[in-house]
Amino acid sequence: MKRLLYFFICFGVLIFWSSCRNDFEFTPSTGNLEFARDTVYLDTVFNNIGSSTYNLKVYNRSDEDIVIPTIQLERGTASFYRMNVDGGTGNEGTPQEGKFFENVELLAKDSLFIFIETTIDIATLPTLDTEFLYTDRILFDGGTNQQDVDLVTLVKDAVFIYPDFQGNTTMFENLNFDVDGDGIVDETSLPGRFLTNSELTFTNEKPYVIYGYAATPEGETLTMEAGARVHFHADSGILITNNSTLTINGASSSDQELLENEVILEGDRLEPIFEDVPGQWGTVYLFNGSVSNTINHATIKNATIGVLAEGNDDAPTDKLTITNSQIYNTSSFGLLGRATSISAENVVINNSGQSSFAGTVGGKYNFTHCTIANYWNNSFRQFPAVLLNDFTQIDETTIGTNPLIEANFNNCIIYGNDNPEFILDQQGDDFSFKFTNCLLRFDNSNLEGTTNYVFSDMTFYDSNIFNADPDFKAPFDNLMQIGEDSGANGIGSTIFSTQVPFDLLNTSRSASPDAGAFESVIFDD
Known part of the structure; x- marks a missing residue:
């Protein structure tokens, strides 16, 4: 009996307590919302390319559960922005979807997220500029209770180069061309297309955005003029085919932040978080048969392989001449040569997942x-900054060799965060190399003194400095200038500095030149 009485008392208390609760009674917002920020800046986007998703946190600091009568974009259905409020898209299936929300509930001392994206068609905007600052506002409630948060996006017009689709599918067509030089067109797995004659000159008027591989027709030249900006989507790149040529004609820049005359090749994600992410796109592929390629004043970054040059090591002119250029943040190789010929002056390569330069x-x-x-720190690195070899693996038991005709490093710095930072892997009989007036990192007692590592043999090593601190400004941030305490200071030979009298920043080299691409400076504290 007592248990039954106890049950009825508890049940009565529960009913009374429930009837007094007002947890599910929401009062209208009175304009006292708080926001994590008053302006949401969506980073620069290209015309008709969707942005990343950004968020805004909205707080109800009061002790009451509230309902926000409306959350909407000021431009309404015409806005290029779209929103998601705490997982909802608003009036689904109508023009107001993602633009207008009604009666949004927010508990006391709680918050909600608004997620914002944009895709902007610059052709519909009231301007003929190639850049346009597009703005809108998120309006919370109306009348005297209205609050707002600004939205700001810089949109850039661009020239888009992308492959055709295969029939009625959404698959890109692949490039077909003579891969092995036998005169027969081969099918490849590379998505892309050949550039038209009107596309063979990249100017600085608009950025270029490339999907797939943009290939030069046989016998043609792709020219990139000073100040050109080239952006690549994932798994995209440039392909220079048989008897065709790449000419990058950058020039020295007066502003080292803007690099106004530099030709810059990078990925198509413009958000700051992607600024130094390796492996965002493929490579600049100088195919076997391409001729007399030149790169001057270019910055190539965030690729899988910065530049891949292949074949024609017996050609009368170098396959690639690269000068006054920088290659950074490659997930594999910075500059990779395969049985080819490369001449480089005033070149800086850093931060590569394998080798910064490999001559294979x-x-x-x-x-x-x-x-x-090579100051790669994204993962374990297996290879040194510089790798030279003279062979290729044909199958599990067979290798094929090809002579290393010459490999000369003069007034150079070869260094990194591993040791040793150069490896000479010889399998054949002809393996000619020499390091002269260089700062080198090599401290390996197991290799030192063995074949190719007799550092006292002036046939291969002349006037080098080993393992002294190069005093780079900030190598993990690709700031590779050297300071006054650098081990590279004054160790260069004038025989080579007179051939390259100005450094990468157009500073005149001294009578006692420094090794590397930069003359030393006194760093600011």
Whole structure:
């Protein structure tokens, strides 16, 4: 009996307590919302390319559960922005979807998220500029209770180069061309297309955005003029085919932040979080048969392989001449040569998942006043900053060799955060190399004194400095200038500095030149 009485008393208390609760009674918002920020800046986007998703946190600091009568974009259904409020898209299936929300509930001392994206068609905007600052506002409630948060996006017009689709599918067409030089067109797995004649000159008027591989027709030249900006989507790149040529004609810039005359090749994600992310796009592929390629004053970054040059090591002119250029943040190789010929002056390469420079399967390589470093810290690195070999693996038991005709490094810095930072992997009989007046990182007692590592043999090593601190400004941030305490100071030979009298910043080299691409400076504290 007592248990039954106890049950009825508890049940009565529960009914009374429930009837007094007002947890589900919401009062209208009175304009006292608080926001994590008063302006949401969506980073620069290209015309008709969707942005990343950004968020805004909205707080109800009061002790009451409230309902926000409306959350809407000021431009209404014409806005290029779209919103998601705490997982909802508003009036689904109508023009107001993502633009207008009614009666949004927010508990006391709680918050909600608004997620914002944009895709902007610059052709519909009231301007003929190639850049346009597009704005809107998120309006909370109306009348005297109205509050707002600004939305701001810089949109850039661009020239888009992308492959055709295969029939009625959404698959891109693949490039077909003579891969092996036998005169027969081969099918490849590379999505892309050949550039038209009107697309063979990249100017600085608008950025270029490339999807897939943009290939030069046989016998044609792709020219990139000073100040050109080229952006690549994932798994995209440039392909220079048989008897065709790449000419990058950058120039020295007066503003080292803007690099107004530099030709810059990078990914198509413009948000700051992607600024230094390796592997965002493929490579600049100088295919076997391409001729007399030149790169001057270019910055190539965030690729899988910065530049891949292949074949023609016996050609009368170098396959690639690269000068006054920088290659950073490659997930594999910065500059990769395969049985080819490369001449480099005033070149800086850093932060590569494997080697910053690899001259493989023999070839001819000449580097003067270059800084080849590797301060990769995104994962374990298996290879040194510089790798030279003269072979290729044909199958599990067979290798094929090709002579390393020459590999000369003059007044260079070869350094990094691993040791040793150069490896000479010889399998054939002809393996010619020499390091002269260089700062080198090599401290390995197991290799030192063995074949190719007799550092007292002036046939291969002349006037080098080993393992002294290069005093880079900030190598993990790709700031590769050297300071006054650098081990590279004054160790260069004037024989080579007179061939390259100005450094990468157009500073005149001294009578006692420094090794590497930069003359030393006194760093600011």
